[in-house]
Amino acid sequence: MVGVLIEMKLRVLRHSIGGSRAAGMVLGGLAGLSLAIGTIVLAGLDGAAPPVAADLLAAVFAAWLFGWLLGPVYTGGGDESVRPEHFALLPVRPARLAVGLLGTAFVGVAPLISLVAFGALAVYAADFGVAGFTVALVAIPLQLVMVVALSRLMIGVLGVVVRSRPGAILAALVNASMNVLLNQSWVLVWAAIELDLLQYGLPARLSAVVRWLPSSWGMAAVAAAGRGDWPPAAAALLGLCAVIALALLAWSRLLVRRTTSKPLHRLPHGSATSGPVLDRLAGSGPVGAVVAKELRTWSRDLMRTHLLYFAIFFGLLYPLVPLLIGWRGMLPWAGALVVVMAAATSANVFGLDGTALWLNLVNPGTERAEVRGRQTAWLIRVAPVAVACTVAGTMFGGAGWTWPWALSILAALLGGGAGLIALVSVYLLVPVTEPHRRSGNPLEAGNIFGQVILMMLLVSLTALPAAGVAYLGDRLDLPVVSWLAVATGLGTGAVLAGWFGRLAHRRLAAAGPELLGRIRGGGTVTPGTRQAGLAVGVPGAKLPPGRQALVTFLWIFCWIPLFPQGLVPLYVILDGGPAKLWFLALHLPDPWRVVVAVAFTLVGLVMIYYGTVIPARHERAVRRGEIAVDGRDLAGAG
């Protein structure tokens, strides 16, 4: 059973790994491997006092455990290449199926990397003699099975919980917290340095928590065996087995529930869609009708609910993390962050609706109302939250001079965002699973990573004019000019929303069938592509693997020079903050601070430029017929 399932999963993977996915796997694998090696190095570290070192290792193992628990949330619901629904009709006991599916969970890069990381336990055991080492050899595989089993259980719980609106919102909270922690990890690094972690160890309460988590039971077993204290060692190992067994039992129950019930899409109560108001709105003309339809979809489509709340939570949590080190300076930008993130996650509105686009194709002349209505609905959904965040954030974290900055940038971003979501959603549409074929998991929002990143950049750019005027006002010390920035923000916002919206509905009218084709294609790869060189429905041409890896690398790492080493230090320099942290530029003497920060920003921008241009050039070359679709050079010379 396990054998057949694993064989099946391998075959599915072989049919679905394309160039970019393979490159992502290699890069992700390398990143994970370096983390795993870091874990081993930490276990062998001599610098810290033994109890501190053990505490740190326990904390790192806890981090691996949480990585496994939250990973599925972060990566979109976990791997679903072999789903329990496929086997609903088989005469197999649920527990057996759970064991089989657990077996397939070990096929992949992540379990291998974790196995390497948990090898740290053997290094840790070096201090505990032969007995400790022997126990480590048993504990390492048990620990791996445990994290994988708990991870599967987590996916199972999500699969049931997340079918509801509260579940989608909860998942958004978890997802946003993860993202914020990753983005703001420099704060944690600072806190660790401030508290002198290596010297004094973790705070006592945190230390107790990580020592009680199942992730450190392996360590406890090793240490006990080293002392010759066998009962606790055996208890710790049996405890691991018990966790695995309980996780499997609970998971098999959930599998049965998942395959013998069906999600009910009830109308949400009190979901901010008061019927009569919207009905009156819908009666007010074509744009009003689209606005009403969109507002209802935003609250009824779990995926849209999830994305919207993700943006809100992200904007709210992001400025809160620096409060840990007593810095309030980010609070006024909460609203702006909500807008940027909401625009970034809403830039696929047409894709999210799937082939419902046909309704516009058979109703020529409705494109304008469709686009304008979507823009208005987005503003109605986002603007009030963003304004409230900005006002509250500036009251608590701003000064007199931040008001014109915060308000002008917010106005500019709202308008720019409303324009760009329309423009990008028709020009750079990403195919997503049809709404009626989704499993109810709001996490399967398609491969919108690149689109999200691009949108964050573009939307931020729309605030430049307003920010420029605000800067001028500060420089000249003229409050009138500062407040003129708000007018500028409103102006550029209105112009961009109008202009981009018009471009979008014209494009929708002109290229509707192509867009529909693209939605329908869904990026499927037919087997045998290597021989035939044909990719059904793949928009654009496939890059050769080497260049694809380069492009993926550029897109993943351009953010480091651009934001943390470029724009953030620039902001800190302008702001006059004393923090240096890992911002390279800030460690330099004065004329070089700005130069280095600007240089890093430029490096980031150049990386983005090439990340965009390489695929675009390749596609043009393919279209001109110089290169075959599979990347072979037909023209002879490059």
Added chain:
Amino acid sequence: MHDTDPPGEAAEVGAGPVPALELAGLSKRFGPKAAVDQVSLSVPPGSFYGLVGPNGAGKTTSLSMAVGLLRPDSGHARIFGVDVWADPVVARARVGVLPDGLALPERLTGRELLTYLGRMRGLDRPTAARRAQELLEILELDEAERTLVIDYSTGMRKKIGLATALLHGPRLLVLDEPFEAVDPVSALTIRAMLRAFVSGGGSVVLSSHVMALVEQLCDHVAVIDRGRVAAAGPLDEVRAGGTLEDRFVELVGAEVGERRGPSWLAS
């Protein structure tokens, strides 16, 4: 892995032979709506049983509960006397199912899918491969050898679903709309296959909207309307002299004479 005894020989209770499929008081509510309300049916072994009813009448819900895909709120379903919900492993081994809107591992070819599912059903590798080959040939899916299931047309999905239902040689087939979106030639193949199956002693339960098809194929029929059984029994008894269509319209309470189109389309 599972019980492979010919289920038709299972113990006979009381008077008649054990029904191939028996639904007893099945009910299911979705929120405030009773989708299926006390449905009881008995499918005699060796019969070709048609299930008809208007859209949303509860056919698919009833069949899902009958084969173990949707847990009923109350009532029982038995396959050759084995309770589907009390002993799912034995019950599932005896039935082949073509569900509505079925989930399949999309990124496998038809042959891969059949081979893997066959092996998960306990067939050895050569047997699984041989049966997959035969089914692909009969259903004319062998020409789409390099096509993934995700790229199959609606009709091809029906056919591959039917193939998965036949793979393990069950004595009862439960098929939800097997002819929907299937081309006429394939439909003839499937019909011939099902007829042969029934004359060999197998039992088929299928749901359909096409009255003529049910009349041609089935010897028993049940009419389901608003979650209840409106009529059930041998075909001739149910249609009572008229056509099945007339009887159906009469049972579900629609007045054909007063059917009308939208006012603005009437000339």
